[in-house]
Amino acid sequence: MDDLDKLLADLSAKVHGQGSGDPLAPCIDSTPENAVTCNFCNEFIMSDDYIIAGSNTFHKEHFFCSQCGELFPEEATFYQHEGRAYCEADFIAMFSEQCYGCNQPLLDNILDALGHKWHTRCFTCHYKGCTTNLSQQGFLTHNDEPFCATHYPAVASTLCMGCDKPIEGRCFTVNGRKFHIDHFICSFCKQRIELPNSPNQATFRWQSDKPFCMKCHIKLYG
Ligand SMILES: [Zn+2]
Ligand SMILES: [Zn+2]
Ligand SMILES: [Zn+2]
Ligand SMILES: [Zn+2]
Ligand SMILES: [Zn+2]
Ligand SMILES: [Zn+2]
Structure with missing residues (x-):
């Protein structure tokens, strides 16, 4: 114990001895032991008047948003990304994912469904006017859109049986389908079937809930 104390005393004496008077002496760090550095400029903070934000410290004049340059109020919550500080608005705008339903930033209550991220509150039936939330229940999908069990049939019945896309405008209806x-095609040969000009004209046969051209129908069903 005595030896160690002596050694330490010698060492410090040595440093101080060399430092004073000798111009070629190695530079002695005069920074106080508990000096802190500014998270923005990496310089030591020499003043007592500085910002402590979480585990970071800043010069007062360096506590600002890296994007908009706005100085943070002292008690501000700020966000960090790759060592830079951002105000909430900029952080959200720049780095957070957006809800597929409402295009607003996703911060919590995130639901992953149909290859997209949603607010749980935004994952609702996409049938016009329906607000049923589907995050806690089963749902049916069409074209990557979720629908409740009540509305799925209505959606499906407005789809072209040939291409599975919604029908707007002119269409041909047969047996409720x-x-x-242009998509009225034979279920076997995949050729387009001419639409009958009158109810008496037979251009197709309906079999097993599918249309067949006359040729194929005769071949298949006689
Ligand atoms: Zn600084
Ligand atoms: Zn900002
Ligand atoms: Zn949303
Ligand atoms: Zn619905
Ligand atoms: Zn179609
Ligand atoms: Zn055919």
């Missing part, structure tokens, strides 16, 4: 005019 709808087709784009």
Whole structure:
């Protein structure tokens, strides 16, 4: 114990001895032991008047948003990304993911469904006017959109049976199924079927809930 004390005393004496008077002496760090550095400029903070934010410290004049340059109020919550500080608005705008339903930033209550991220509150039936939330229940999808069990049939019935896309405008309806005019095709040969000009004209046969051209129908069903 005595030896160690002596050694330490010698060492410090040595440093101080060399430092004073000798111009070639190694530079002695005069920074106080508990000096802190500014998270923005990495310089030591020499003043007592500085910002402590979480585990970071800043010069007062360096506590600002890296994006908009706005100085933070002292008690501000700020966000960090790759060592830079951002105000909430800029952080959200720059780095947070957006809800597929409302295009607003996703900060919490995130739901992953249909290859997209949603607020749980935004994952609702996409049928016009329906607000049923589907985050806690089963749902049916069409074109990557979720629908409740009540509305899925309505959505599906407005789809062209030929291409599975919604029908707007002119369509051909047969046995409750709808087709784009150009998508009325034979379920076997995949050729387009001419639409009958009158109810008496037979251009197709309906079998097993599918349309067949006359040729194929005769071949398949006689
Ligand atoms: Zn600084
Ligand atoms: Zn900002
Ligand atoms: Zn949303
Ligand atoms: Zn619905
Ligand atoms: Zn179609
Ligand atoms: Zn055919």
